[in-house]
Each structure stands twice: as structure tokens, then as C-alpha cells.
Amino acid sequence: MKKNISLFLLTSILLVSCNTNSVPVTNSGKLKVVATTTIVADVVSQVGGDLVDVQTLLPIGTDPHSFDPTPQDIAKVADADIVFANGAGLEAFIQHLLSSADAEGKIVEVSEGIVLLAPPEAEGKEQAQNAGDPHTWTDPNNVMLWVQNIESALSSADPSNAEIYASNAAAYDAQLKELDVWIREQIDQIPAENRKIVTDHRLLGYYVEEYGLEQVGAIVPGYSSLSEPSAQELAEIEDAIRALDVKAIFVGNTVNPSLGERIAEDTGTQLISFYTGSLSASDGDAATYLDYLRYNTTVFVNALK
Numbered sequence: 001m002k003k004n005i006s007l008f009l010l011t012s013i014l015l016v017s018c019n020t021n022s023v024p025v026t027n028s029g030k031l032k033v034v035a036t037t038t039i040v041a042d043v044v045s046q047v048g049g050d051l052v053d054v055q056t057l058l059p060i061g062t063d064p065h066s067f068d069p070t071p072q073d074i075a076k077v078a079d080a081d082i083v084f085a086n087g088a089g090l091e092a093f094i095q096h097l098l099s100s101a102d103a104e105g106k107i108v109e110v111s112e113g114i115v116l117l118a119p120p121e122a123e124g125k126e127q128a129q130n131a132g133d134p135h136t137w138t139d140p141n142n143v144m145l146w147v148q149n150i151e152s153a154l155s156s157a158d159p160s161n162a163e164i165y166a167s168n169a170a171a172y173d174a175q176l177k178e179l180d181v182w183i184r185e186q187i188d189q190i191p192a193e194n195r196k197i198v199t200d201h202r203l204l205g206y207y208v209e210e211y212g213l214e215q216v217g218a219i220v221p222g223y224s225s226l227s228e229p230s231a232q233e234l235a236e237i238e239d240a241i242r243a244l245d246v247k248a249i250f251v252g253n254t255v256n257p258s259l260g261e262r263i264a265e266d267t268g269t270q271l272i273s274f275y276t277g278s279l280s281a282s283d284g285d286a287a288t289y290l291d292y293l294r295y296n297t298t299v300f301v302n303a304l305k
């Protein structure tokens with residue numbers, strides 16, 4: 001009995017010390033951070049630099065809409081000091097993952113504070129609630145807000161290094177601003193009548209709004225890649241592609257391209273691959289978020305100009 005009580009006390013002490021957020025540093029002295037997508041992980045690494053150990057949940061090329069965490073992922077989250085997610089409804093798995101890992105208090109949604117685009121086709125439908133466009137990263141101006149959220153979370157978890165996080169954040173913010181100007185210059189090369197984009201699902205809203213393009217449709221007409229288009233929706237998108245003389249259909253690196261291939265064949269349009277919810281491997285075209293934006297922008301310009 002006495003032994004049991006001591007064990008109970010010891011367990012309680014351990015639980016209490018685990019729950020305090022004051023000194024969440026690892027043996028190596030680094031903050032242990034988990035990020036959901038490769039894109040979130042890269043931006044967190046830019047702000048955290050050498051002071052954070054970033055683990056990424058979704059393997060390269062994974063569709064964030066359909067990801068299903070493994071027991072190893074739950075263990076990583078349980079062990080982390082902070083969990084960074086895109087938020088805005090992108091990670092359908094996140095609530096279940098956090099409760100499985102008893103980690104609800106560790107979550108930082110980097111898109112917090114961004115005004116989400118509302119789906120035009122869902123107006124008046126019940127679905128419209130909490131169903132804004134989650135693809136906030138397609139506009140680097142939104143990622144400047146991510147950087148602020150990340151800096152703030154890292155600085156509160158590790159206040160002694162706040163100056164370093166602030167300086168990393170400022171340096172990265174400057175690179176994002178430079179890239180924003182570059183994207184504008186590139187898109188300027190596309191004649192106005194060609195600035196019409198069709199994608200595999202509706203994911204480029206923030207990008208097209210910022211840079212003066214138009215997302216005239218998507219093969220899956222929603223913000224998630226998960227649903228299948230009906231025969232009528234397929235006919236509509238093919239009609240739109242023909243009627244608007246759309247130059248190309250852009251299909252992301254995380255979905256099966258077969259439907260896009262069929263539509264491209266039916267309409268005589270070119271099918272072009274680009275990066276959507278994931279970066280490339282480290283030796284690929286889009287190993288960092290900055291490279292991802294440069295690569296995709298170049299792809300759009302080459303296909304549409």
C-alpha cells in the first residue's frame with residue numbers, strides 16, 4: 001500500500017512537471033517541434049534556425065486533406081513542445097491526433113488571423129460554415145503572417161532566445177517580400193486574356209487574387225481534394241475550358257492525375273504538373289517554400305504567356 005502511494009505521488013509529480021510550459025527544452029537544448037506539412041515545417045525551420053528540432057508529420061508528396069496519422073506520429077506529437085499546423089481546416093486529422101497524444105495545449109495554427117476566402121458556390125448552404133479556403137500559403141503575403149505567429153510561439157516557449165527568433169523572422173520576411181515583387185513581374189508577362197487557371201481542386205484562390213489571375217474552375221469543384229466530381233460537374237468544367245479557351249490544366253503533385261488527363265484529352269488542353277500541398281524532395285525543384293513559389297510561378301508563366 002505504502003509503495004502504491006509513493007508511486008502515485010511520483011507519478012503526480014512527473015505529470016505536474018510535464019505540464020508546466022516554462023522550460024520546454026530537450027537534452028540538446030533545442031525546442032522539440034512537430035509540423036504537419038513540409039511547407040509549414042520549412043517556414044518553422046526558417047524562423048527557428050538551429051534552435052529548434054523540427055519533425056514533419058506528412059511525408060513528401062502526401063495529400064494533406066487525406067492524411068491519416070500512424071501510432072508513431074501520435075508518439076512524436078506526444079513528445080513535442082509545440083505542434084505547428086497550417087490550420088484553417090486543412091488538416092482534417094488534427095483534432096483526433098491531438099487528443100490521442102494528449103497534446104491539445106501544444107497546437108499553434110500558423111494561419112491564425114488570416115481572413116479566409118469563402119467558397120462562392122457554397123453561399124447559403126450549411127456547408128459554408130467553417131469552410132473557408134485552407135490553402136493560405138499560396139500567397140506569400142499570408143505566409144508573412146505565418147512568420148509572425150511562428151516567431152511569437154517560439155519566443156513564448158523559449159524567451160531567452162526571443163531576439164534570435166525575431167532576427168530570423170525579419171530576414172525571412174524580407175525574402176518573402178522580394179519574392180512577392182518577383183512573382184508580380186513574372187505574372188505581368190501573361191497576356192490578360194490568358195490569365196485563366198483550372199486546377200485539380202480549388203486551391204489557388206489566394207494566389208490568383210493577389211497576382212491578378214482567375215481560377216475559372218477546378219476538376220474537383222471544392223477546397224478539398226477528397227470528393228469526386230459528378231458527371232455533370234465534369235461536363236461543366238470541360239464546357240468552361242472550351243468556352244474560355246483555357247490554355248492549361250494544372251494538376252498537383254499530391255493527387256492522381258488520371259481525371260485531369262482525361263479532361264485534357266477531351267478538350268485538347270495541355271496538362272501541367274505543379275506543386276500544391278507538399279514540397280519536393282530535397283534534391284527536387286521545390287525543396288523549400290521559396291523554391292516552391294518560384295517553380296510554380298515559372299510553370300504558370302511558361303504555360304500561359
Ligand SMILES: [Zn+2]
Pocket residue numbers: 065135201203223224225277
Ligand atoms: Zn488542397
